[in-house]
Amino acid sequence: MKKTAKNIIEISGLTKDYPLGNTTVNALRGIDLNVQEGAFTSIIGPSGSGKTTLLNIIGCIDTATRGSVKVAGHEITGLNDKQITDLRLHTIGFIFQTFNLIPVLDVLENIEFPLLLMKKHSGAEIRQRAEKLADLVGLGEHVKHRPAELSGGQRQRVAIARALVTSPSLVLADEPTANLDSVTGGQILEVMRQMNRLEKTTFIFSTHDANVLKYAIGVTKLKDGVITAN
Amino acid sequence: MQLIFKIAWRNILRHKGKSLIIGLILFLGSLLMTVGNGVISGMDHGLEQNVVNGFLGDVVIISEKQKTDNILLDFTGTLIEPITNYPQIKKLLQAERFVSRFLPAGKNMSLALSDDYNATPGFAYLLGVDFAEYQAMFPDSLKALEGRLFKPGERGILVPKKARDEFYNFTNRWLIPEGCSLVEANLSKDAKENLKTIIKADNIVLLGMNENNSSTDLRFGIKGVIAYRTLNTIFGHFSITDIESYRECLGYFSSSAHAIQVAKEDQKLLDLDTTNLDSLFGTESLMVSNPQAKPTPAPAAIAAAKAPADVDIEAGVYNMIFVKLKKGTSYNYAVSQLNKIFTANQAKVRAVTWKKASGFIGSMTTIIKGSLLAFVSLLFLVAIIIIVNTLTMAALERTPELGMMRAIGAQKQFVRLMFLSETAILSLVFGGAGFLLGAIIVNLIPMLNITSANDMVQLLYGGDIFHPLLKWTDIVVTLLELSLVTLIAAIYPIRVAGGIKPLDAIARD
Incomplete structure (x- = not known):
């Protein structure tokens, strides 16, 4: 019997409104979306379509105005700040558009950071796992470098390794290649795809770059806060 | 972390x-x-x-009538009230385990007079003590710069260098101890400028100050010019005299007055002594300061007279009692305990800490x-x-x-x-x-x-x-x-x- 993959994301009737002066911007209008575990899916759409807002809500960084959002079985709309932070730490990995590494920590320490926050593993385990991931993203030779000493592509690799170090069920990447040249961007997506295959990690990444789409296995199209194709 | x-x-x-x-x-x-x-x-x-170790002790006992606790340097000239029941207080202090030792003393201001009628009278703080007891209470607290310290039972005055400079400014007399010659190195700046015309004196006439003008002018023979071990800025104001001379100068009831009965006719003769300015007005002019104060016989005669050996010096009037506490006793505890005891025994005195007693210092x-x-x-x-x-x-x-x-x-x-x-x-x-x-x-x-x-x-x-x-x-x-x-x-x-x-x-x- 064929095993059916579980949904890691279950969204129904998701609405997000932003007040803007005297008017309200409807960033998301009644989104229904399910994403299966192990997916490598892309959310695409033009600027202002709601891609980042959707990712932020899935990643518990922003809150929904209405609707239900389940991440790895947790209804996130009712969680408090501490629970949400714990969920982010243990379940979700983030890759930001602008890398956002801790400037005072070197490559290895940046990768180790989420594991240290978890306080679950020994120092040796943490170091081993971080080194393994640094090798995997091709930064084995640069582990003692600080972010300022790395190129954009290298920094994004660090961010990927950091996002994966806790073995999260879900990695969210908001336009991970937006600030990179096409070659480097391609390499980053290759790394993410490789991780998806090796670690069975679910990847959802947003982009408005058509070249990036060729890496995606599933695609969700957004326009004006509404899913137009899935 | x-x-x-x-x-x-x-x-x-x-x-x-x-x-x-x-x-x-x-x-x-x-x-x-x-x-x-x-x-x-x-x-x-x-x-x-x-x-504490050089002048006041840890705690000072003063009369309950004393308006302020500051009894060391009160520039308003407030006089220190007399304590007339020292023997009673002594017994109470001796019974307290936290008291290490104590010293009764007289302390008040006096007017420094001069033979030169054009000179301005100066002020002098007098500390009247049993000098041997004083030295035992405050060992090494002073030294003689010129002359010497008191011999046992001796009368006279020890003048601090600072006070001598001030006396000179007021009375135009440069004080030198009896039998000593002038030491130029110790002259004040003003005295040095007038070295050729300087008038030397080996005694000083002091008129005790009390509220009732019952005091006496008394000529004090200078035994020594002293310096306190430290803080001459403060202590240098205080000339030390024997307690009996102090009492006489202040017009207090002295123990010698008990002991020496001078016949009225002899009194008149004694009154002729020119060193006693009050004697010019006769004995009737002497005033009584308080119930304990008595007219004082001619001071020169008294100064010359030796009190009989059986005189109880402690029976006379004092102004304060310096108390040293045993190590580790807190000031507040000692003061509170002593005040309880004094109240219970109607001793009519109160204890204050050295800090309060020394006022602004x-x-x-x-x-x-x-x-x-x-x-x-x-x-x-x-x-x-x-x-x-x-x-x-x-x-x-x-x-x-x-x-x-x-x-x-x-x-x-x-x-x-x-x-x-x-x-x-x-x-x-x-x-x-x-x-x-x-x-x-x-x-x-x-x-x-x-x-x-x-x-x-x-x-x-x-x-x-x-x-x-x-x-x-x-x-x-x-x-x-x-x-x-x-x-x-x-x-x-x-x-x-x-x-x-x-x-x-x-x-x-």
Whole structure:
């Protein structure tokens, strides 16, 4: 019997409104979306379509105005700040558009950071796992470098390794290649795809770059806060 | 915590400029506080040592009628009330286990008269004591610069160098001890200028001052010119005389008056003595100061007369009793206990601490300490404002970094602790350095053996030598203040940093 993959994301009737002066911007209008575990899916759409807002809500960084959002079985709309932070730490990995590494920590320490926050593993385990991931993203030779000493592509690799170090069920990447040249961007997506295959990690990444789409296995199209194709 | 400290420390190094500004303020505040506290503690300790061991003892007993507790130097000229029941008080003090020893004394002001009618009368503080007992109570507290100290049972006066200079200014007489010649090196500046015309005198006429004008002018033979071991600025006002002469000068009831019965006709003869200005008006003119005061016979005769051996010197009038406590007894406990006993026994006296008894001198350290605290508090307030501003700006500048930390799983507490750690490390490093340097300075200064002859500086030193001292309470206070500054300065930036949301970081991007 064929095993059916579980949904890691279950969204129904998701609405997000932003007040803007005297008017309200409807960033998301009644989104229904399910994403299966192990997916490598892309959310695409033009600027202002709601891609980042959707990712932020899935990643518990922003809150929904209405609707239900389940991440790895947790209804996130009712969680408090501490629970949400714990969920982010243990379940979700983030890759930001602008890398956002801790400037005072070197490559290895940046990768180790989420594991240290978890306080679950020994120092040796943490170091081993971080080194393994640094090798995997091709930064084995640069582990003692600080972010300022790395190129954009290298920094994004660090961010990927950091996002994966806790073995999260879900990695969210908001336009991970937006600030990179096409070659480097391609390499980053290759790394993410490789991780998806090796670690069975679910990847959802947003982009408005058509070249990036060729890496995606599933695609969700957004326009004006509404899913137009899935 | 290791991770928090690592990030905090590296952030401090990364933002060197800001760290240096904050650190420098903390360093200066801590240094100033430590040295200031050291100087004040040294002054406090010096004053305590010198006043307690050299002049007043730990506790002073005064009449319950005494209006103010300040009996050492009251420039308003308030007279010290007499104590007439010393034998009763003596018994009560002897029964107290915490009392080490005590000394009854007379202390009041007198008018220094001159044979030169054009001269202005001067003022002199008189301390009347049994000198042998005085030396036992305050050993090595004074030395003779010229002449000698009292022989047992001897009458006369010991004049401090400072008081002699003042007498000269008032009476135009340069006092030298009996049988001694003028020592030019000891002349005051004014006396040196008039060296050729200087009038020497080996005695001085003092008129005791009391409220009822019942005192007597009395010629005191000068036995020695003395210097107190320290704080001559204060103590140098007090000329020491034997208690009987003191009582006679002040018109008090003396023990000799009990012992010597002078016939009325002899009294008239004695009154002819020209050294007694009051004698010109006859014995009837002598006034009675209080129920204990009695007309005093001619002083020259009394001065010459020796009291019989069986005279109970303690039966006469005193003004105060200096009490030394056994080691470890707190002033407040001793004063409270003594006052209870005095009340219960209707002794009509009260005990006060040396600080209260010494008036502004005792409270000087408290005033200076308060001023320093106010100054340092102001400095720390400015420091807090600068630190709050700098740290808040740093928190806002680091929004992407802090928001990202929160996004990938750092709790608010982590971010707050990180900021607190940064401030705490700065306090510890710079404040600690300020404290250490201050402690080194405080400990080095006494080795330099800095002395001063300046009156005000001596008061500031608490003695002749500048000897700052760092008490453990000063260390605790300084460290507490530093911790408090750190906490207060960190509260607002911590709130700002803790309030940064992951979304803020993304919005900033």
